[in-house]
Amino acid sequence: KQEVTQIPAALSVPEGENLVLNCSFTDSAIYNLQWFRQDPGKGLTSLLLIQSSQREQTSGRLNASLDKSSGRSTLYIAASQPGDSATYLCAPYSGGGADGLTFGKGTHLIIQP
């Protein structure tokens, strides 16, 4: 059974810093991995999807990397802004439909103005 760990659980940094969120997973036989953002009391928004054959994926100030063999992914946020404050979840997909999508508990990020 896939297990996902996200470190740190919470992070508070001043505006403008570059930061890295970490995700590790136990089963490296994945098809892809997604990073989601969740604002308080809201649903999840997909930020980036990396296929298993890719090493990284970029969208604006976000860059996600994937090292499938070691079971790790990182989300890099450049020049952080207060609007980036949210919980970030990673979810590797192991196939077999929705049951194959396993979520971590997330990293709760606060960007101080």
Next chain:
Amino acid sequence: ETGVTQTPRHLVMGMTNKKSLKCEQHLGHNAMYWYKQSAKKPLELMFVYSLEERVENNSVPSRFSPECPNSSHLFLHLHTLQPEDSALYLCASSQVESAGNTIYFGEGSWLTVV
């Protein structure tokens, strides 16, 4: 607009009440899902409907009863719930044929059982 709409956004119900959560997706997807999100826990997949047929029921108590009348609508009927069922219930949809395709979530329904 998110493409997946959930109502109500907030619901408070007594343990003896019967209520329903509603989800509608406007994305032309053929799979819909119910997830439960409790504090300090990862998202838990409850039910999956693919092509309007239930394909997953992850040991969810019978006090939760899903209904999928068509590919665009999904309901979660609630009856005789317990306080520990208080959580954020998220509906999601995707295109089932594409392995690992992006999944789209609604804003969620906050449920409080008193």
